[in-house]
Amino acid sequence: MLAILMIIVGYLAGSIPSGVWYSKYIHNIDVRTLGSGNSGGTNIGRNFGPIAAIVVIIVDILKGYLPVLMAQQLLGSDSDLAIMLTAIAAVLGHAYPLFSQFRGGKIVATSVGVLLAFNFYIALAMVALFITILLLTSIVSIAAMTSFLLVAIWIILREPLVYSWGFAFMAVLMVYRHRENIQRLLKGEESRVTFGLNPRKK
Template identity: 35%
Template sequence: MSIVFYFCAMPVTVYLLPIAAYLLGAIPTAVWLSKYVYGKDVREHGSKNAGATNTFRVLGKQAGIMVLIADILKGTLAASLSLMVAEQFNADDLMLYKLALGFTATMGHIYSIFIRFKGGKGVATFTGMLYFIFPLAAITCTAFFLIVFIFSHYISLSSMSSALLFPIAAILFYQLDDMRVMLLLGLIPLIVLYTHRSNMLRLARGEESKMYLYKRKSG
């Protein structure tokens, strides 16, 4: 019964913030920017994915960077909503609540109510959440992402590789021992792998598109 009383004693804001986090994450940055600013829907071009990577391919660096920053900020802002009710939690539960808000925002990004539940792949929004909660581990994984990308030129492979590294980095850097937190962290690579399942097939077939930060010289 103590658990029931614990949750009943929480202010209603604690239960409303996940809804706000979902709606924040569900903002389809790539779709709205491409349609209403550039006059071209990214879902009809390239990989047809409503995310930053496809925006880079379809609309170029400027649009891609804007979408990437916005999608990262969605995760950061969602997790930061926890500060509004931080006094309601102990340290372990607050970390869990931050993760819950970030996960909810990422699910909003992947399954956006604004575009018929077909959104992006969640990597940027996850990244924003992780920079807010576990900055050292997030920086490490960003560096690893860049290393993999420099050598492979595959955004998808870089994303999946850094996602697999993150739970390990977070546990080691922050000496985590809360099983609930570790289980949630373990879900991150699983979700990223799931949203990249088509990319994995293309990688296996040698059909995945590469991306370059600079224009390759012809000849």
Template identity: 40%
Template sequence: MTALTILMLASAYLAGSVSSAIVVSKIFYLPNPRTHGSGNPGTTNVLRLGGRLPAVLVLLFDVLKGTVPVWLSYYLGFTPIMLGCVAIMACLGHIFPLFFSFKGGKAVATAFGAMLPIGVELAGALIACWALIVFATGYSSLAAIVAVALSPLLTYFIKPEYTVPVSMLALLIVARHKDNIVRLFQGLESKIWEKGRATGLHKK
């Protein structure tokens, strides 16, 4: 492994470690997303706690945390497998942030950002899948799980050389949602518009 590879992997992790949800919440004087709402420092919880503008900012920054390291690594000539490793490091930074006591979010937006360089076709398909599931069920977590689970198959038909790295990323994100999967089966998962649970830590 070259020094450049190590540098990019470390940089991706550090970029991922900047928790957009916590930073944006402090800027807008919102409750700490790790101790209020669902307890997850991500876009959906910030939407419940502070509305659309803070949520959009969190989404944008979280996407960029995945896109920028992967784009840079692509132009530096990294192989598809190594690009997958860079993407995973960015997501691991979001999930286990160095700057925030290693307690982070689910990394869905960061994973999406890491997949963006593959092409607009994949991005559009993932967004459409997520939106369809949210519209049909109201569950953001279910939409994320389904979209991420389908991403390797979609990648195979768009740019098959990236199927393996996308599969690696998908496994990480689905595994991160294990608690959501349990709550979905139990009928206890919160829907995206349930703002009434924005006060106090909701762990159901």
């Protein structure tokens, strides 16, 4: 029963639409009507500035980190499946939030939060990969997908099966959530940041 409760808590925590609430209460507009239509930190940053992006990203990371940490503390190390399902529930909540018409983000920050709870060093490696790839490409979507896919492959090759399938699922979901970005990438129309080796012209 406690395991089921933690899975529900994970989904509800993930469902907190930080980007939508921030944009509505601070700027009186739904960020999903602006830019890419996404509620995550990247679109928040493009429309409301870097400080707003940092605030939303931190909250989104905590949405993945805190439920998994709580599940680890309450369920113990013998409940790997329930803990992994709590992590997946948090990520699904971010992608399909109950509190925001099931229109959520692309799960990058929340997935980093999940990684932080499972293994700080792997999460740090993903962030380092993300920054490196972003500097090389100047494209956030490529950096996000590639860095998480590489980390997921590492986990699949080295960690127990329950973590392998869990992070494999999250990797597939992340790619799916970026499907419009992938279409723009194939057309050469994906947005670029204003720094790195191939920046957008200001």
